[in-house]
Structures are given as structure tokens and as C-alpha cells.
Amino acid sequence: MKIDLPKGVRCFNVEDSFLLDHIEKTIENTFKVWGYDKITLPTIEYYDVHSHIFSPDIRKNLFRIIDRFEGEILILRVDFTTQIARYVASLKDKDFPIRLYYCGDVFRYTVPKGDKLYERKQIGIELIGVSQLEADAEVLAVATSSLKNLGIENFQIDINNIKLFQVLKQLLNLSQNEYQEFLSCIKNREIYKLESFVQHLNIDKKLKSFIISLPTLNGSIDMIKAQADQLKDYPAIYQVLQEFIKIYTILQEYDLHKHVFFDLSEPREFDYYTGMVFEIFIKDFPKPVGYGGRYDRLLSMYNDDYPATGFAFDTLYLFDYLKKLTLDLKPQKDYYIIDTTEDKTLAYQIAKYLREKGFSVARDIVKREVEKSMDFAFKNGFKKVIVITLENSDKKVYIFNNKKEKEELNLEGIFK
Template sequence: MNIDIPAGVRVYNRRETLQINFIEEKISEIFERWCYEEIILPSFEFFNVHSRGFGGEIENRAFKFIDRNSGEILTLRADFTSQIARYFASLKKKTVPKRYYYKGNIFRYVIPKADNLWERKQMGIELIGVKELEADAEVIAVAVQSLENLGIKEFQIDINNVKIFDTVKELLGLDKSRFITFMDFVRKRETYNIENFVSNMDIDDQLKEFVISIPEIQGDITVIQKLKQSLKEYPTLVSSLESIEKVYSILSDYGISDKVVFDIGEPREFSYYTGIVFEIFVKDYSRPIGHGGRYDSLISKYDGNIPATGFAFDLLNLWDYMKQTGKLPVLKSKDFFIIDLTQEKKSAYRIGKILREKGYSVGRDIVQREFKESLKFAFEEGYSKAIVIGLDSVEKDIYIYSSMDSFEKLNLDEFFRKI
């Protein structure tokens, strides 16, 4: 009989579950301090509705199945932001600003090998209804404080603005197909191919030099300031750079600008981004642990032209990093395991009830087996102590084992006085 699970999913054991829950709780603390409200969203939606939000990037990776009620195609959640955009658009009364946070799984097909899972855990926020750049700075600040609440100090936020690429597309006169080719060169940081791509274009040398250098433009705020000067003949590009500069200024007021770098050659994956975008990296870890950005046109794909911004942590990458750096809690031991060798078991019921009322965690052995086997089970399962009842003829005497060979004999009154 095959009892395996599919290649793209996995089980999280007790220790791993504790660690992931710890991360979620620490992040939730910060989200709630900033007055973000948790909502729980369905695991699947109508495909033709959900896919409106994320477009072609992940449409072919969505998991689809048939609704046995309506006959329509359903899909497992492929993207939280699209789902929240649909939810907000469905509200009859749209009061803004609205601050939501969520946690759960997204489902996308990837080739199932190594850490490539079809089911990924995410946790993030969405700030809806604010067009001002202060909103972009706020979501970045929330991300920074969340990481600091987890004890993570060595990280950076890579900021960019996708309007730069929209402007380049217009200035170079690129159609959709050629723009995709160009962006692929940028994403792979293939300067040589970009140079060949623009070599025969009728554009001035200043613009050509900028376009060719895009993959290499990264650094601190002085990089943005210098670009503004060199591109002053292109007001739309300057405006995009000024937006980055303004967000940086607000982050300076928050006291967290030291966490920021700028990487113009790192475009974000989703087509719904319309302005400031960012990725979060930690020291000595290759994969990003979070990403986000502004998506002012996404909600309009459902109903209502409403600006928004947000970000999400990749919890599995964050968990993997924290495991490597020893920043996660150890598995908490359970307190007492009761082994009652008497026929009636009444003492076990009473002792368990009293201990639980006092706040202890208590398990009972209700399997018929040898006493030593039950004792071995207790310590293998992480109990701190085992209480054995009926080991001798005096039922009121109990044995408190702290290991297989170490115990203390007490009567019940003495035991209850001690705890």
C-alpha cells in the first residue's frame, strides 16, 4: 500500500510546528501594534476571478479543480494579495485606510525537488486606500520591526520603483514582446545583452548609458541622488527616483534608514506592482525572506480604483534561516505523565485534574503494557516527570520519576503540598 504524500508537500513535526508558530506569534505582535487586523481567507476561489489579479506570471502554476456544485473551475490560493484585493472590492462599504494581515499557505506548481514545495507558508500585511508614499514607508517599517522582534538584526531592504521600467519601455518604444525580452536581460543582469539590445536604437547617449548600466545600479541613497542629476532631462525618470528618495526620508525619520539599500536592477516578479517595490534579505542567506510593493491598479481589476501597498514574509525561508542561526526556541517539555497500575484508576483522574487546574501539562498512559515500557515512553516523548501510582501496596504512595533510574517516593498529601 502506498502511504506517501505528494512530492511538493511536507509534514511539519512537533518541534518544527512549535518553531513556525513562534515565528508567526512574534510577527503577529508587531502587526497588531500597528493596528493591522487579521482576516482568514478561503483556501480556494473561482479560477477566472482569482487569476484576474496575478496575471500570466503564475497562472500556469495554479492548481485547478472542478466545483462539483457549479461545474466551474476552482483554484487553490495562488496569491494572497490578489485574494485580498478581490475581498476588499466585494465590500459594499469601503472605508479607508484599511489595514489587514494574514497568514496561511499559497499553492503554486514548481518542479518538486530539494526545497521547492507546491505549498508555501506566507504571512503579510496590506494597507489599502492610501496613495501617499508614507504608506510605502509604513509597510517597510512594519517589516523591519517584525524582524527585530524575532531577534534578527543583520538584514537589508532592497528598494526599487517599477515606474522606472515603465518609463524605459516608453522611452525605448518597446512593444510587449520586446519589453519582456529586455526585462529578462535585466533580471539576469546581462549587461552585454542589454548593450546589444539598445545599440541600434535612436536614443541619446545619456539615456543609452543609463539603460545599459541598470543591472549594476545599486548602493546607498547617494546612488539615487546622482542618478537624478544625470537624468534631469527625463522628468518622468526623475519623478520615480524622487519617490524612492521620499520613502528613504520617511524611513530616516523612523530611524531605520540604515537597513535600506537601492537596487535598480532587481525588478519584482508580479505585473500588478505599480510603484515602490522591495525585497528583504538577511546576511549569509541566499534566498529573500520577504517582498512587497505598491499595487494601485490591482483592486480596479475587481471593482473600484483604490490604491494599496503591502508585503509578505516567506515563512519557510525565514524559518530555514532562523534554524541555521540558532534563533529558534527549543522544544518545550511536557510536565507530567501519569502511569496508574491500579484497577480503578481513580487516583490518576484526581491527580491529573488537580495538576491541570494548577496549569501543568499532564498526559496519561492508557495502554496496557509493562511498567518499564510506559516509563521509557514518557521520557522518549519529552515528559519532565512520570508519576507512577500503585507500584506497591499503598495506593496513596506515588513514585515521581525524573529519569528511568531516579525517583522520589511521596504520599499524595506531600506531593500536593510540594506543587
């Protein structure tokens, strides 16, 4: 009989599940201290509700099922942000700002090779109803704080702004096809093609120089400030560069600015993003562990109209990175009770008492030698072992911190 898992999904053993739980709980606690509330969303939704939002590439990779009751096409969740946009748009009463966080699985068909899975885990936040740049800075600060609380320091947040490319499209009066070609030249760092692209445009040398240098414009805030000084004659571009500076200034106040990197050479033309966008990278790890940005027009696609910003971590990439480190993270439980006597009443009483005190307790209900039961307990993460024995017709209770250190408990005082 075949008992394998299908390709595209992943099973986690006890130790791996403990690490996943540690990652999610640490990040959730960070979200909570920043004032975010958890929302639990359905795994299945109507295809028609979201299909107009998704690009053709995403639509063809949806997992679809038929609702036998209504005959409608349903989809497995492919994206949390669109779900939350639909949810907020459906609320009759809205008090802004709305701060929500989520944790769960997303599903998307991809050729299942390596780390490309049908089912991936995400955890993230959405900040809805605020257009000010402080909201974008807060999202970046929450992401930064989350990684630091996981003990990750060697990360970098690459920031860009979709507005910059939209402004250039208008300034250069580009058609949609020309605009896509323009973005491709920047993304692929094809400087010679960019030179040819702008050669015949009626723009001054300063703007031409800026456009041609876009594939190389990545660096610190000083690079942004230098470009802003050069482009004051172009108010729309200057305003975008000032947004970078303002966000950076706010992060400085949080003392979270040291991980920020600006990358104008990566357009990142996401489907529903309208402003700042970013990706989070960890040194010596090949994949981005997080991504996000501003999406002010998304709610309007669900018959509502409010600004919003947010981000998500790819939990499995964080897991893959942390698993490679020598972390002393193992499941730990408090007490393991071994009762060698026939009457187990005392063992039940001790277990009940300890659980009421908030300790985790498991009973050894397998018949075997005490030594083997103790080996099992310490191997499986129990901090202490309680052994109940019969000596000269009297029950004795011993606590072991390890197999060689034991302490006898006074039964008269054990429940006081």
C-alpha cells in the same frame, strides 16, 4: 500497500511543526502590534474571478477542479493578495485604512524537485486605501520587525520601483517589444547591449549615462541621492528617486533603515505591481524569504479602485533557514502524571486541577515500569513528572524535576 506522499507536498514531524508554529505565531504577534487584523480566506475560488489578473505563466500552473454542483471551474488558492483585493472590493462599507494579515497555504503546479513544492506556506499583510509613501515604509518596517523578533539580524531588503522603468519607457518612446528587450538587458546586466540600445536615441549624454549604468546601480541611500542630484532635469525620474529617499527617511525614524539596500539593476516587473517593490534576503541563504510592493490598480480589476501595498513571507524558506541554526526550540509541556495505584481518582483530580490553572497535563496510560515512563516524559518535553505511589496503604505524590530530584507533595494542601 503504498503509503508514500505525492511529490510536491511535505510532511512535518512534531519538532518541525513546533518550529513552524513558533515562526507563524511570532510573525502574527508582530502584525498584531502594528494594528493588523487576521482574515481567513477560502482555499477554493472561481477560476473566472481571478483568471484575468494572472499572467499566462501563472494561469497554466493553476490547480483546477470542477464544481460538481454548478459545473464551474474552481482553483486552489494561488495568491493571497488577489483574494484580499476581491474581498475588499466586495465590501459595501469600507473604512480606510484597512490593515489585514493572513496565514495559510498557496498552491501552484511546478516541477516537484528540491524545494519546489505544489503547496507552500505564506504569511503576510495588506495595507489598503492609503497612497502615501508612509504606507510603503510601514510595510517595510513590519517586515523588518518580524525578522528581528524571530532573532534574524543578517538580512537585507532590496528595494526598487516599477515607476522608474515605466517612466523610462515613456521618455524613450519604446514599443512594448522594445520595452521587454530593454528590461531584459538591465536584468541580465548586458551593458554593451544597453549601449547599442540607446546609441541612436535622441537623448542627452546624462540620460544615456544613467540608462547604461542601470545594471550597476545598486547600493546604499548615498547612491540614490547621487543619482537624484544628477537627474534633476528629468522631473519624472527625479520624483521616483525622491520616493526612495522619503521611504528611507521614515525607516530611519523607526530605526529600521540599516537593512535597506537599493537595487535599480533588478526591474522585477511583476504583473500587478505599480510602485515600490522589494525582496528580502538572508545572508548565506539562497532564496528570497519575502517579497512585496505597491499595487494601486489591482482592486480596479475587481470593480473597485483603491491604492494598496503589502508583502508576504515564504514561511517554508524561513523554516529551512531557522532549522539549520542551533536553536533550543522544542515542544515543551508542563506535567506528566504516572499513577502506579489501582484507583486512578487522585490522578484524574490532580490533572483536572492543573489544567484549570492553565497547565498542560498528560497521563501515562501505558503499563510499564516507572523508570521507563519517566524517561518517556522527559524525552518528550515534559518539564515535571508527578508520580503517585502506594506506601504502607497510603498514597504518596512526588514531583520530579528530573529523575534524581523529587519533592513530596502534601495531599491535604494540593488543591488549595
